[in-house]
Amino acid sequence: MRQTWRWFGPKDLVSIDDMLQAGVEGVVTALHHIPTGAVWSPGEIAARQDMLAVMQDGGPSGLKWEVVESLPVSEDIKRQSGGWKTHIANWKTSMRNLRAAGIEVICYNFMPILDWTRTDLAHRLSNGATCMRFDAIDFAAFDLFLLQRRGAADSYTPEVTEAARARFADMTEARKTGLAGNVVFGLPGAAERMSMEDVKSHLARYDSIPADRLRGHLVDFLAEVAPLAEEIGMRLCCHPDDPPFPLLGLPRIMSTEADYRAVMEAVDIPANGITLCTGSLGARADNDLPGMMQRLGDRVHFLHLRNVALEERHLGGSFHEAAHLEGNTDMVAMIAAVLAEEARRKAAGRADWQIPMRPDHGQDILDDLKRKAQPGYPAIGRLKGLAELRGIMTALAHPMLSKPATSTLA
Structure with missing residues (x-):
């Protein structure tokens, strides 16, 4: 797995130096200051890349922008209202500009109004x-x-x-x-x-849009953008609903394995893929995350690895963000499934055999409690999570595990 880290731009209280010292290999970011629906220009993309390339003392960081999270899909596109056709055209232009800058992966979501909800x-x-x-x-x-x-x-x-x-x-x-x-x-x-x-x-504005209609709008959007992504060598990956159950009467369409399978089959193009977020999907007890990786892994283009502790097992119950190895998802089984998929891709000669991953969210611990960074994105809490995930990856990939056990007894 390619170890990446989310950065919210120059206002982020977690610095480029912090990322570098955490040992990450690439950066996940977005141009949050550009209004949704507008074009991301080559100049704005290059400016963000230039920021990432430099440490606080002016030295080179060696870090590059590897995944976009997110290139926003406007509410007009989701509702097919107002200037939605112009917004799709602008989305495609932004995608071309990102690819020209060397970026290959775009994460997006199709959640109405809310990107995520916590109390x-x-x-x-x-x-x-x-x-x-x-x-x-x-x-x-x-x-x-x-x-x-x-x-x-x-x-x-x-x-x-x-x-x-x-x-x-x-x-x-x-x-x-x-x-x-x-x-x-x-x-x-x-x-x-x-x-x-x-x-x-x-x-x-969503009163007349049930889940089936919203899913149709997602398929229409993908039918426009995924062929271009395939043509220019981009990979698109839809993030799941967070949390993955209905809220405020809004439709939810990317909450289960069946939801993802339906959309992957409707636009059956390799570029049309999945952001497999173990935290969002893990907030449903009926989602089998390692199994989803095994069955849908061919289309997983990006991974968010985090854990939640379900305080109630029924759909829509309370939960909280757990430490990466302490929630309801078996992270060892999950990472084993990812490594198996990467090995399969490598053997098949796929250029994208290594899947970018980031340690998603984290608990505020130690100096995080004073820093007060973006909610869910502390420096030390995420570093702890990355270290734990890296330890599992290293152990499971160790050659000793692929060799037959030998006895040391005389």
Whole structure:
């Protein structure tokens, strides 16, 4: 696996030097300052590459931009409304410009409105570390009593509704404000400026778009961009829903193995591929992550390796971001499946036999607690995760494991 690291640009509190000292081999980044739907110009792409090439003291870093995460797909494309055809044309132009700059992999998502949803961005664990958490009752309290979304009552069982009502009654005004800010953190625009009416307005635009129609829009989008990607040597990889179950009445279409299989078969082009995120998909107890890698690995172009601890096994239950080797996903089995796929590709002569991976998310530990970097993206927590993943990779790939065991007894 190619060991990469996500960087949010010059405002990221985790520096290029930090990445280099972590021992990463490549960088995952995006031009977050460019409005969704606009073209990423060759000049802007080159400027980001130049930033990555230099350490703080001016010396060469040796790091390169290897994966785009994400080239955003606009809400107009997802809804097939407004300027969606222009946005697709611009997406294709950006893809050409990225490929001309030597970049081959683009991660994107097709989640309506929200890139991800958590109710707590700094949940305190018993050891003093913090992590991101999704509390199902808190979320229901937000939906039912803060947002007061039309039709929200139909989304919850009577038991959850009553638990949410009791939770909400005990919340201070500060807690309500904090919960609202956490939930809408992934909405377009700054969360602190987003009113509940703004959120309702965004949601209303999806009232007439069920899951089947949204999936059709994804297939239409891929039918436009994937052939070009194949032609110019790009690999596209769709990130799963996070979390992988319905929220706020919005459709979810990339949450299971069946979802991915349907889209891969609908646009059956090698460039049309998968970002296999073990954290997002792992928030469903019925997703078999090592099995998905074994069965769909041919189209996996990018890996996010992280773990979640399911606090409840039912769909839509609470979970939190666990340490990389401590959640519900068997990371040893997962990495073994990845290494097997890479060996198969290498034997077949595929140029893309090595799959880029990044240690996704991490708990805030040690000096992370003071640095206050992007939620989910601490320096030391991710370094710990990368070290653990690297240890598994090294052990499983060691020649000793491929040799028959011999006895040392006389």
